[in-house]
Amino acid sequence: MTELGQRPDTPRTGGRRFHPAWAVAAATFLALVGAAAFRATPGVLIDPLRAEFGWSVGTISLAIAINMALFGLTAPFAAALMERFGVRRVVVAALVVVAAGSGLTVFMTAAWQLVLCWGVLVGLGTGSMALSLVATVTGRWFTARRGLVSGVLTAGSATGQLVFLPVVAVVSERWGWRPASLGVAAAALAVVPFVLWRLRDKPSDLGVLPYGSAPGEPVAVNATASGGAAVLALRTLGSAARVGPFWLLVGGFMICGATTMGLLQPHFIPAAHDHGMPTTVAAGLLAVVGLFDLVGTVLSGWLTDRFDPRLLLCVYYVGRGLSLMLLPALWGPVPGASMLSFIIFYGLDWVATVPPTLALCRRYFGDSAPVVFGWVYASHQVGASIMAFAAGLLRDHLGSYDSAWYLGGGLCLVAAALSVGLRARPAPVTSG
Numbered sequence: 360m361t362e363l364g365q366r367p368d369t370p371r372t373g374g375r376r377f378h379p380a381w382a383v384a385a386a387t388f389l390a391l392v393g394a395a396a397f398r399a400t401p402g403v404l405i406d407p408l409r410a411e412f413g414w415s416v417g418t419i420s421l422a423i424a425i426n427m428a429l430f431g432l433t434a435p436f437a438a439a440l441m442e443r444f445g446v447r448r449v450v451v452a453a454l455v456v457v458a459a460g461s462g463l464t465v466f467m468t469a470a471w472q473l474v475l476c477w478g479v480l481v482g483l484g485t486g487s488m489a490l491s492l493v494a495t496v497t498g499r500w501f502t503a504r505r506g507l508v509s510g511v512l513t514a515g516s517a518t519g520q521l522v523f524l525p526v527v528a529v530v531s532e533r534w535g536w537r538p539a540s541l542g543v544a545a546a547a548l549a550v551v552p553f554v555l556w557r558l559r560d561k562p563s564d565l566g567v568l569p570y571g572s573a574p575g576e577p578v579a580v581n582a583t584a585s586g587g588a589a590v591l592a593l594r595t596l597g598s599a600a601r602v603g604p605f606w607l608l609v610g611g612f613m614i615c616g617a618t619t620m621g622l623l624q625p626h627f628i629p630a631a632h633d634h635g636m637p638t639t640v641a642a643g644l645l646a647v648v649g650l651f652d653l654v655g656t657v658l659s660g661w662l663t664d665r666f667d668p669r670l671l672l673c674v675y676y677v678g679r680g681l682s683l684m685l686l687p688a689l690w691g692p693v694p695g696a697s698m699l700s701f702i703i704f705y706g707l708d709w710v711a712t713v714p715p716t717l718a719l720c721r722r723y724f725g726d727s728a729p730v731v732f733g734w735v736y737a738s739h740q741v742g743a744s745i746m747a748f749a750a751g752l753l754r755d756h757l758g759s760y761d762s763a764w765y766l767g768g769g770l771c772l773v774a775a776a777l778s779v780g781l782r783a784r785p786a787p788v789t790s791g
Contacts, residue, residue, distance in 0.1 A: 401426075
């Protein structure tokens with residue numbers, strides 16, 4: 360948590376053309392890209408794992424589901440750990456755990472080992488950064504441009520997918536899934552030196568004010584609550600859960616996770632394969648999603664600084680829902696113009712929901728927003744986990760993903776209704 364009214368010693372506010380907050384943002388972006396390398400792996404490797412081990416889509420989806428659940432449930436505790444031990448230590452440790460989880464898969468011979476590596480280790484590692492890292496960095500280092508910076512950092516995950524997905528697909532097709540997994544581990548480790556070099560915990564470490572702060576303004580500094588990170592996270596949850604808007608945010612973001620990371624990300628490539636589309640082509644389409652997600656999320660951050668975030672969320676969810684309902688009619692061995700239009704739109708909308716949701720957390724919960732957003736993001740990953748497993752089961756039992764696309768589309772319309780149900784101008788709620 361933070362306290363106001365305290366200032367770092369002799370902060371420097373002038374005479375510096377390049378504010379170090381931008382270097383911190385760059386290091387954060389690269390860390391998110393390195394962790395996101397794993398996000399390119401499951402969808403590409405489902406079919407190779409089925410071929411080698413004979414596992415069903417449902418069995419492999421279980422590992423993905425556990426990964427996503429832990430990814431989300433770790434987030435609020437990670438935000439508190441960053442308050443307690445510092446951002447840099449937590450990020451470095453998380454990258455090492457991601458590398459270990461991905462690298463150890465090359466030795467597995469049983470499904471439970473897939474669950475341990477893909478599910479538990481990678482889930483804990485990626486969850487220790489995730490979007491709690493975005494909330495913490497933007498909250499500590501930026502007073503101005505928060506919406507824009509949160510959009511850029513959120514797009515780090517999309518960029519990781521953009522960079523690694525086609526590479527993972529090609530490597531897996533030519534040399535097998537094991538070299539692909541080792542490549543993901545190497546990518547996570549490669550980011551560690553830059554994080555150690557440029558990432559800092561808070562502006563006072565460098566004797567500066569946050570970007571956009573003027574001399575004389577109160578500055579938020581780290582003041583970890585007594586009792587440790589877990590107590591801080593749970594106490595913040597207890598406070599936030601007493602107000603209705605928290606549950607509206609949780610419900611909407613749970614559906615957001617279900618319809619992106621839970622549905623399209625792991626199951627788009629197997630669904631394309633069902634319709635005769637080559638794996639490398641489908642992977643290329645998902646990479647295009649990553650490219651346009653980068654544009655859409657940055658644009659959403661810019662819009663969040665200027666428009667009502669509730670209405671932005673409503674528009675995003677309605678558009679996503681309608682596009683999912685159209686998807687079953689778009690499949691074919693070769694992607695046509697209609698499929699490319701879907702890919703571009705879905706990319707623009709992919710995590711455009713994050714900047715307005717983070718802005719609403721700040722509006723309602725003030726200085727507690729990073730930890731609160733960690734819990735909201737936990738719901739995102741719980742939704743992703745449920746949908747990842749459910750879509751795999753639907754495919755196993757019905758022989759098609761069509762019902763999963765329709766289900767996701769209907770849920771998005773529910774999320775739009777939850778978003779407009781939020782009050783326009785609440786008083787901030789603080790933890791206690």
